[in-house]
Amino acid sequence: MAEFSVGQVVISRQGKDAGLLYVVSGFESDGRIQLIRPGRFNVSSPKKKNPKHLQATLRRSDELAEKIKAGNNIDAGYFHRSLTDGE
DSSP: OOOOOTHHHHHHESTTTTEEEEEEEOOOOOOOOEEETTTBBTBBEEEEEEGGGGGEEEEEEEEHHHHHHHTTTOHHHHHHHHTTOOO
């Protein structure tokens, strides 16, 4: 099973959101992973998803991870800039 870390970009593999990008924002005690995606799920109300329904990527944003750990919500523009930097 893949290891996940805060700030890591993941892709949903199952459900009506299949194919969408999320960023890991935390972990639940029951093993589910907390995910953010501006416009719908943010740091204050993350989506919770089973890790076997996620595809890990090698992309990780340290800037997003710092904002998440500080408890700051992330606007859509900053989110998308962080994901496209370096491409």
